Amino acid sequence: MIQKIITPDINQWDALCKRPAIDTEDLNGLVQQVFKEIKQNGDVALKKYTQLFDGSNPAEVMVSQEEIAVAIAQVPNDLKAAVQLAKANIEKFHAAQAEEKQVIETVTGVECWRESRAIEKVGIYIPGGSAPLFSTVLMLAVPAAIAGCKQIVLCSPPDKQGNINPAILYAAQLSGVTSIYKVGGIQAIGAMAFGTQSITKVDKIFGPGNQYVTAAKQAAFANGVAIDLPAGPSELLVIADATANAEFVAADLLSQAEHGADSQVVLVSDNEVLVNQTMQAIDVQVAHLPRKDIALAALQNSRAIVLKDTQACMAFSNAYAPEHLILATADADALADKVINAGSVFIGNYSCESAGDYASGTNHTLPTNVYARSYSGVSLDSFVKKITFQKITAQGLQNIGPAIEIMAAAESLDAHKNAVTIRLNTLKNV
Amino acid sequence: MIQKIITPDINQWDALCKRPAIDTEDLNGLVQQVFKEIKQNGDVALKKYTQLFDGSNPAEVMVSQEEIAVAIAQVPNDLKAAVQLAKANIEKFHAAQAEEKQVIETVTGVECWRESRAIEKVGIYIPGGSAPLFSTVLMLAVPAAIAGCKQIVLCSPPDKQGNINPAILYAAQLSGVTSIYKVGGIQAIGAMAFGTQSITKVDKIFGPGNQYVTAAKQAAFANGVAIDLPAGPSELLVIADATANAEFVAADLLSQAEHGADSQVVLVSDNEVLVNQTMQAIDVQVAHLPRKDIALAALQNSRAIVLKDTQACMAFSNAYAPEHLILATADADALADKVINAGSVFIGNYSCESAGDYASGTNHTLPTNVYARSYSGVSLDSFVKKITFQKITAQGLQNIGPAIEIMAAAESLDAHKNAVTIRLNTLKNV
Numbered sequence: 001m002i003q004k005i006i007t008p009d010i011n012q013w014d015a016l017c018k019r020p021a022i023d024t025e026d027l028n029g030l031v032q033q034v035f036k037e038i039k040q041n042g043d044v045a046l047k048k049y050t051q052l053f054d055g056s057n058p059a060e061v062m063v064s065q066e067e068i069a070v071a072i073a074q075v076p077n078d079l080k081a082a083v084q085l086a087k088a089n090i091e092k093f094h095a096a097q098a099e100e101k102q103v104i105e106t107v108t109g110v111e112c113w114r115e116s117r118a119i120e121k122v123g124i125y126i127p128g129g130s131a132p133l134f135s136t137v138l139m140l141a142v143p144a145a146i147a148g149c150k151q152i153v154l155c156s157p158p159d160k161q162g163n164i165n166p167a168i169l170y171a172a173q174l175s176g177v178t179s180i181y182k183v184g185g186i187q188a189i190g191a192m193a194f195g196t197q198s199i200t201k202v203d204k205i206f207g208p209g210n211q212y213v214t215a216a217k218q219a220a221f222a223n224g225v226a227i228d229l230p231a232g233p234s235e236l237l238v239i240a241d242a243t244a245n246a247e248f249v250a251a252d253l254l255s256q257a258e259h260g261a262d263s264q265v266v267l268v269s270d271n272e273v274l275v276n277q278t279m280q281a282i283d284v285q286v287a288h289l290p291r292k293d294i295a296l297a298a299l300q301n302s303r304a305i306v307l308k309d310t311q312a313c314m315a316f317s318n319a320y321a322p323e324h325l326i327l328a329t330a331d332a333d334a335l336a337d338k339v340i341n342a343g344s345v346f347i348g349n350y351s352c353e354s355a356g357d358y359a360s361g362t363n364h365t366l367p368t369n370v371y372a373r374s375y376s377g378v379s380l381d382s383f384v385k386k387i388t389f390q391k392i393t394a395q396g397l398q399n400i401g402p403a404i405e406i407m408a409a410a411e412s413l414d415a416h417k418n419a420v421t422i423r424l425n426t427l428k429n430v
Numbered sequence: 431m432i433q434k435i436i437t438p439d440i441n442q443w444d445a446l447c448k449r450p451a452i453d454t455e456d457l458n459g460l461v462q463q464v465f466k467e468i469k470q471n472g473d474v475a476l477k478k479y480t481q482l483f484d485g486s487n488p489a490e491v492m493v494s495q496e497e498i499a500v501a502i503a504q505v506p507n508d509l510k511a512a513v514q515l516a517k518a519n520i521e522k523f524h525a526a527q528a529e530e531k532q533v534i535e536t537v538t539g540v541e542c543w544r545e546s547r548a549i550e551k552v553g554i555y556i557p558g559g560s561a562p563l564f565s566t567v568l569m570l571a572v573p574a575a576i577a578g579c580k581q582i583v584l585c586s587p588p589d590k591q592g593n594i595n596p597a598i599l600y601a602a603q604l605s606g607v608t609s610i611y612k613v614g615g616i617q618a619i620g621a622m623a624f625g626t627q628s629i630t631k632v633d634k635i636f637g638p639g640n641q642y643v644t645a646a647k648q649a650a651f652a653n654g655v656a657i658d659l660p661a662g663p664s665e666l667l668v669i670a671d672a673t674a675n676a677e678f679v680a681a682d683l684l685s686q687a688e689h690g691a692d693s694q695v696v697l698v699s700d701n702e703v704l705v706n707q708t709m710q711a712i713d714v715q716v717a718h719l720p721r722k723d724i725a726l727a728a729l730q731n732s733r734a735i736v737l738k739d740t741q742a743c744m745a746f747s748n749a750y751a752p753e754h755l756i757l758a759t760a761d762a763d764a765l766a767d768k769v770i771n772a773g774s775v776f777i778g779n780y781s782c783e784s785a786g787d788y789a790s791g792t793n794h795t796l797p798t799n800v801y802a803r804s805y806s807g808v809s810l811d812s813f814v815k816k817i818t819f820q821k822i823t824a825q826g827l828q829n830i831g832p833a834i835e836i837m838a839a840a841e842s843l844d845a846h847k848n849a850v851t852i853r854l855n856t857l858k859n860v
């Protein structure tokens with residue numbers, strides 16, 4: 001069960017912010033072997049490893065239009081409507097992130113601006129297994145489509161019958177995925193990193209996965225393919241005071257804990273009574289969960305910390321840098337202004353993490369494992385490059401050229417200086 | 431000298447886009463050894479390696495205010511004025527990149543928005559050696575200061591006398607660096623990644639460096655510290671037609687070639703005459719350069735490619751994905767709209783790369799080595815996290831809650847569903 005810690009000394013905070021170590025080095029040999037075979041044998045290697053790792057032997061790697069049509073017919077209408085609502089909200093929130101071109105004339109005759117250009121080819125990895133993560137399809141494919149990515153490739157491992165879950169295919173079709181492949185794990189990441197006969201090489205790979213996928217994404221990155229975020233187990237920190245509802249807080253902590261045994265759950269409060277009530281509510285609620293064992297295992301690593309006031313709670317949260325942060329306090333709005341490090345923040349008693357996980361419109365692909373100190377979550381920005389442009393007139397170069405000549409000379413870069421001098425000289429002769 | 435290739439078949443493009451392989455794996459053992467000693471011995475390890483690698487033994491690791499004052503007095507006034515002009519332009523361009531908070535009500539009662547929060551502690555690495563790269567100090571410290579980073583740490587190796595170049599100290603002081611340390615190479619990156627008695631641990635490390643610095647930054651990244659960009663040699667691709675000035679083009683190509691023997695220079699043109707004139711102009715200009723040997727070595731890896739029209743030239747450029755792209759053609763504006771992959775684009779005959787390297791206002795820290803397909807250059811965005819916030823009212827949750835319940839159940843995540851159900855139930859009872 002959750003470990004309760006009352007007013008720890010600030011010297012203990014570092015230890016209380018520690019995440020379990022992730023080590024994927026043992027898997028590097030396997031990743032290199034699979035990558036090598038994919039580079040050499042392409043689709044043949046994919047088939048081999050899909051048989052070996054997934055025990056599946058689909059006739060074709062690519063999902064056909066017919067399969068998609070059949071799958072869509074199988075998705076219940078209420079689920080379709082829910083996915084459509086979520087998609088509309090994600091679309092609205094991410095479309096608003098588009099940046100207008102804004103030309104800045106830094107000096108007369110020197111115009112500079114940025115333009116967003118879509119990453120041409122992106123790959124989305126969606127894990128298989130018990131829970132078909134179609135919500136992650138929306139979170140990655142919707143902004144990719146808004147950005148204008150030309151190819152949006154999706155890979156997901158097939159089940160034993162050679163199929164991908166219908167809800168994943170429905171979400172992919174709805175949100176603009178251009179091709180879907182029945183391949184998972186290391187071999188999927190390798191296929192998107194290097195390309196095969198069937199699968200296009202992509203410029204950036206997105207999506208969650210187990211330790212094999214994580215190790216493969218790291219290796220893909222070392223091979224020149226960008227990745228969305230460094231990997232780590234999912235995390236939630238809740239700051240709650242006496243005005244919070246212990247049942248709600250318990251439900252939120254459990255929603256995080258059910259993700260995996262390595263999930264991190266932290267409750268920080270200025271009120272020990274609320275902490276005790278929450279721990280009791282967890283006991284009651286966890287008993288009914290299908291993923292009870294996973295949640296209980298995650299709670300073993302988890303902490304409830306009592307600090308002197310909500311300001312101290314916020315300071316601890318900034319030190320911890322949680323992926324998700326719920327503010328369930330009377331002063332939640334004021335606390336939100338104090339957030340320095342977090343992936344996504346949920347303000348007030350009705351803003352549960354589940355809302356952001358599925359349907360409010362924000363993205364659920366967020367920095368974990370202290371990377372919230374330095375990384376943003378996935379957004380429209382993740383699917384574009386913001387390219388700088390500049391257009392300098394003869395007069396503009398006359399305005400800044402002498403400064404460039406002096407600086408280049410001081411850096412001992414005479415050819416840099418000369419590129420200006422040779423132009424300014426022609427202008428002197430006019 | 432530059433290799434000339436006339437209308438290569440499109441099947442050859444892949445090979446023509448190849449960069450030399452970078453391999454830092456051999457250095458990993460050394461990096462791990464230095465990092466281990468820094469973690470164990472802190473400043474003592476820094477002193478040891480500064481003596482060993484830089485042959486320098488400064489009394490203090492930190493540069494004092496007195497040293498800065500003395501250094502500033504040594505910087506010539508014309509260089510100070512040039513640096514101030516460059517700083518003002520960089521500031522103007524980067525300040526305009528700040529994002530306004532924009533609240534999106536995706537559904538009634540569901541408000542979502544992003545807020546930029548500065549990365550608290552950033553580290554800037556500035557190499558030592560022959561060319562004191564004070565321009566890079568401006569490019570990294572100015573946006574860090576605009577973002578509001580609380581600690582802006584700068585590390586640069588001392589010379590044999592234990593000093594850092596005065597122009598670097600001047601630029602650092604001018605642009606808001608909060609502390610400057612006399613430490614270089616692997617040990618500087620390790621100190622910023624782990625912290626020592628003197629040097630603060632930072633959240634993100636920026637700046638260029640040799641293969642040792644590159645290997646150390648990769649290792650720091652593996653230890654949870656973000657880095658600016660994957661490393662690679664600097665590159666320039668020029669698209670020039672008959673209206674271009676061969677002398678200007680030659681000067682631009684040489685300004686890139688003088689960076690290092692591994693620099694990449696590519697001229698693409700629809701006009702063989704212009705290519706020949708440019709190659710002749712290079713011959714003339716290179717003879718006078720102090721860094722002639724470096725430039726000549728870089729030209730050995732370089733290519734001049736003739737294609738049928740400027741559209742084909744642009745298509746090649748997009749396949750190559752250059753760090754810097756100069757458009758010296760009659761249709762430069764129209765070509766600029768076709769740019770898909772590039773770090774920074776220079777439009778027209780007076781927009782030389784040197785302008786962006788120093789003083790126009792755009793950033794010169796840009797993606798290399800095909801990463802321009804997926805990465806933006808450094809900007810204000812590089813120094814902030816864009817954190818998502820959401821505030822959902824009771825009515826808002828009633829609007830999206832049922833969709834969340836259906837989706838969570840379909841993903842077999844019952845605790846996610848329960849976090850909504852438990853709230854909706856209390857509202858039913860009101």
